[in-house]
Amino acid sequence: MKNRVRKLREERGLTQKELGELVGVSRQAINAIETGKFDPSIWLAFDLGRLFGLSIEELFIFCEEDRK
Numbered sequence: 001m002k003n004r005v006r007k008l009r010e011e012r013g014l015t016q017k018e019l020g021e022l023v024g025v026s027r028q029a030i031n032a033i034e035t036g037k038f039d040p041s042i043w044l045a046f047d048l049g050r051l052f053g054l055s056i057e058e059l060f061i062f063c064e065e066d067r068k
Contacts, residue, residue: 005059008054
């Protein structure tokens with residue numbers, strides 16, 4: 001699943017570690033989300049969206065071919 005996490009994080013001047021601390025996950029988890037290696041839980045996606053002022057659908061790009 002593609003997402004806008006890295007772009008939004010960088011626009012706000014946050015490091016991966018800082019973003020992780022704000023939503024309660026590790027820097028490695030943020031990196032994995034940004035690179036598409038890990039799809040977050042619905043609650044983590046919700047927290048990230050709320051932090052950036054976006055809905056989950058605005059933050060994460062759902063493509064039918066990405067469906068597992």
